[in-house]
Amino acid sequence: MAKSSFVSLKAQFDDACTSLRAFTLGQRGSTQRGGLVAVERVSDVCDRLKKLFTSGPHAGEAAALVVSGRTRVAAAEARLAILRGKRRMGAGLRHDTAEKR
Helix, strand or coil, rough: CHHHHHHHHHHHHHHHHHHHHHCCCCCCCCHHHHHHHHHHHHHHHHHHHHHCCCCCCCHHHHHHHHHHHHHHHHHHHHHHHHHHHHHHCCCCHHHHHHHHH
């Protein structure tokens, strides 16, 4: 695979990870929907890196990026699960409070 395609995929990876990091850290303006999109983007780039660079001069760096990306995706998915849990808890609390009145 040509070096330019690796460089291009690496740039896409970096861009996707920037969005993912913003969501994972709860930065202002990040949303659950944006987090889901970022998870999908990073996962997609990781899949392409894994498929295209299984061997050759960029195989090692590609493998490292894939591992890093998968770890970042796991962290973002954990945040999504927490946020979904809070949303359910909030809805449950309002329901319980209404019943007690």
